[in-house]
Amino acid sequence: MNLLNSFALSHAQTTELLERLVNRVDQVVIGKRHEIELILIAMLQGGHVLLEDIPGVGKTTLVRAIAASLGSSFGRIQFTPDVMPSDVTGVAVYHPHSGDFEFRPGPVLSNIVLADEINRAAPRTQSALLEAMEERRVTVDGVTYNLPKPFLLLATQNPLQFEGTYRLPEAQMDRFLMRISLGYPQPEQEMDMLGRHQAGSLLEEMKPVLLAEEMAGMQRRVRTVLVDDTIKRYLVSVADLSRRHPKTSLGISPRGTLAWMGAAQAHAYYQGRMYVIPDDVKAVAAAVLAHRVVLSPESKLSGLSGEEMVHEWLGRTPVPMSPSAAKVSS
Template sequence: MIDHYSADLLGKLVNRVDSIIIGKRKEIELAVVCMLQGGHILLEDVPGVGKTLLVRTLAACLGGTFGRIQFTSDLMPSDVTGVSVYRAQTGQFEFRPGPVMAHIVLADEINRAAPRTQSALLEAMEERKVTVDGVTHPLPKPFLLLATQNPLDYEGTYRLPEAQLDRFLMRISLGYPQPEQEVEMLGRMQEGTPVEDIRPVLLLEEMAQIQRQVRKVLVDERIKQYLVGIAHASRRHPQLALGISPRGTLAWMGAAQAMAYYKGRSYVIPDDAKAVAAAVLAHRLMLKPEAKLTGLHGEDIVEDLLSQGKVPVFQQQRGASS
């Protein structure tokens, strides 16, 4: 059964963020769904379309501790994870936490830092801990990393390592607003950014409880076969050098569970998997060079795979919420 109180809170959360980030409700819903699964989000788009504002708004709506890392070319790994400082008074080293030791962390312009610094996030993203000078420090629970990235052809950017890219549950692009939406934005922002006035809608303790409920959402065996069938098809796709990995399939199933929960159901249907497919899978695919030259993107391949997949048909849905 779905907790209707939690469903109402999620609706209020999306509405609150939607009142700040105008005209991007679909992208906001994807971001919330990603957080329900405890996944990390990569927001990739050109400068100035509201990536950082979206992260700040989500953080303000959730409460908890917030850390921000402004990635630059001279950023060091210790600037992210923290550093051990020697205290002469005690004769011992004391750990001084870095900004990653927070519930919600904004990694702003993550691809402007050198690969060595980017890799410092790998342990935090995958294992929810950091190791400094041989000592392991657990991160707060829940831990959510929301990173922004400018396109790779912009000056001063580095390509994210494939291993790190795979740790992001979703990659979301905002895009430019429609003219009427941009006019509305000008009106709302005329007297300043209203993020400072936002009060938490959903406490982190409530988010942690919802994340536990999401993992219990029913995934029928036929849904699992559907996901695996598309993953295997991607590994044989003529325009791909690298298809969906087993980790990618697992991430896709988890995101589908979160989408089902957000929609108020205790079971997954094929439409849940389709709704999150592009955001979860596109950044995990590696196109062949000749496919890139034709202008294809990962999202195009995902759409092609979905069109060819055999969608399971259910005579009667089970486990529906009342």
């Protein structure tokens, strides 16, 4: 059955397709359905995701499974200390016979890009991603090249205490819509994984569920999801509290508030609604906000995490009543 453009599908049909995509990936990366859904929500919003965890828990496999579920181009960058910016963006090659330069695009000019072990690259190379992440374009030798639509960067990062890692600058961290950790699977989930993968890699058997054009259409639709003023005041109240809280050195930036609202819109869309409710806001809060917060030195020493800080702010901010706005027709 050929997939139709997302605008030709009803909202119920679109939700069903998204559910199929999550189920397909969940067959490969077992026991991480919540994390898969968060990545899909980030994709619907058009944001990028940082997967931060120890090696071997399935970060790279998860990204490859998502790419295989979409009929789109895929690029992978294996970051090491000697990777140069041109290895990311591409390079202009001179042909002496014709006297012309030919641009050979780097892996970042793909729909889905896996930036594997991003914090093993030097800061100069990491900065080469900033223009791509924020402006959806790259500049090589003074020439600007637009990235394909949709464009999603999924980066993996090892904990900072691991040898050979660099700290990502705050400006780059702030450009990731979400930071997600996978963690170890439960014993029964690991047993299931061993059984499913015994006969070979399930990735090789995966077929696309959605086309790139369909995902781009869904992203446009997500931006039309209604956000009532009461929800916006709730977002601003939490952000304001984060900036005045004694346990933080740096609170939620306006970019962070915008990202939070966009992620809430995507969550509502994934749930089959064209309007945001407080539950949408809460569901994505920790993944969107925790990595944007800089805790005070005392808070770090006490072992407080960004996720715990976000939950504290949510607990101290009155939750608005669900907006009585009319439901937008799908």
